Amino acid sequence: MRRNSHPESEAVSGNEHLRPAHDAMGTKERIQQVALELFVVHGYEKTSLREIADRLGITKAALYYHYASKQELLKSVTQPLIDEFEVLVATDPDRETLLRAYVDLLNRHQAVFQLVANDHASLAAAELVERSAKLRRETVRQLAGPDPRPIDYILAGAAFSAVAQAFSVARSVEPDATPALPEGAAYPDGQELTEVLLAIALRVLNPAENL
Amino acid sequence: MRRNSHPESEAVSGNEHLRPAHDAMGTKERIQQVALELFVVHGYEKTSLREIADRLGITKAALYYHYASKQELLKSVTQPLIDEFEVLVATDPDRETLLRAYVDLLNRHQAVFQLVANDHASLAAAELVERSAKLRRETVRQLAGPDPRPIDYILAGAAFSAVAQAFSVARSVEPDATPALPEGAAYPDGQELTEVLLAIALRVLNPAENL
DNA sequence: GTCTATATACAGATAGAC
DNA sequence: GTCTATCTGTATATAGAC
Structure with a gap:
């Protein structure tokens, strides 16, 4: 499986505000939560990544930072x-x-x-x-x-x-x-x-x- | 691909005024039967009209002669x-x-x-x-x-x-x-x-x- | 009633800037 | 981590010849 980077570890690097595992994990979990809701209502095949992204206020491309494919999600x-x-x-x-x-x-x-x-x-x-x-x-x-x-x-x-x-x-x-x-x-x-x-x-x- | 232009069912050709749609009925029922099988196995959304048509030995366009849309089918x-x-x-x-x-x-x-x-x-x-x-x-x-x-x-x-x-x-x-x-x-x-x-x-x- | 060819739409997925 | 822009595939559906 391909991984872009490790969001969990990168935020601790600088003198930024605390954005530890929290943020990345939070996003991944919010994606899962929204995806699950939509999958249940419309079915997996009928649910598009665009719909999931829109609901989260992000773009499709951002989804691919967190999950390699719709299937992986x-x-x-x-x-x-x-x-x-x-x-x-x-x-x-x-x-x-x-x-x-x-x-x-x-x-x-x-x-x-x-x-x-x-x-x-x-x-x-x-x-x-x-x-x-x-x-x-x-x-x-x-x-x-x-x-x-x-x-x-x-x-x-x-x-x-x-x-x-x-x-x-x-x-x-x-x-x-x-x-x-x-x-x-x-x-x-x-x-x-x-x-x-x-x-x-x-x-x-x-x-x-x-x- | 099969090119037979006359499937069968000339048996009632003298009764068009009584059962006008009878010729098409056989084909329509075969389409329903194949569609149902594929819908059950792959699900409705995952089943394409091309797959149904291929299984029947006809083309997608022919399907549209019998059913106005996938949904109608x-x-x-x-x-x-x-x-x-x-x-x-x-x-x-x-x-x-x-x-x-x-x-x-x-x-x-x-x-x-x-x-x-x-x-x-x-x-x-x-x-x-x-x-x-x-x-x-x-x-x-x-x-x-x-x-x-x-x-x-x-x-x-x-x-x-x-x-x-x-x-x-x-x-x-x-x-x-x-x-x-x-x-x-x-x-x-x-x-x-x-x-x-x-x-x-x-x-x-x-x-x-x-x- | 079936064909070939095509219009149109939208999906999943990638590249590269910021 | 998210964006814009784009590639590529495939789907439904239609037009018009035979």
């Missing part, structure tokens, strides 16, 4: 979630631990989840199609339990998806797609929401005998 | 599913009827579901963001039952999503994302699959008291 946005998820499944946790950790991931990487779940094109551009498929395969396998029958895989997939969707409703990720709540009513959140999501998953994961 | 592909879905929810069916009809929709419009579920950009380009949000809102409302509390909406969303995901696993819509089955094992299909999906939904939709 996308990867930098999706990487933390994928890496964390892979570490999680690699520990081969039990059902409940896995589900709780998954809900924690949903909470901390909400927007990135929304992006990769709704925009396959961004998965492809980030070269994550295979890795994310493997993640889903592994998660389903762990949820399906030992000696799974076909129906157990179906239930595991359903439970996995139900948790994410229930989270999406409770956190109003797509407000237009959910009925409005009456005055005074509110969705559970925090630890209470985690318990609800866990309970939903366990409902689905009940043994298949009575199907 | 997309709309013609997504319209049948959306229209049918809207008719369905407009009948305000009971839970079980709705779920069975939904599974029927999944079966008959599998690829279109896959497209709009995984590619928000195509929803936007087809100007279906609002309509599909309303469809989901209405479906969730009907699944949540009368006098729903917040938790009932959460359960309804979870159940809705669980059915689609369970269907996707059982029909191996994304084979790489599902663990391989052992020799001789197979997923349920047809009426049996419908019953399984219904049972999963009803598991989730159980009253919320024991959450």
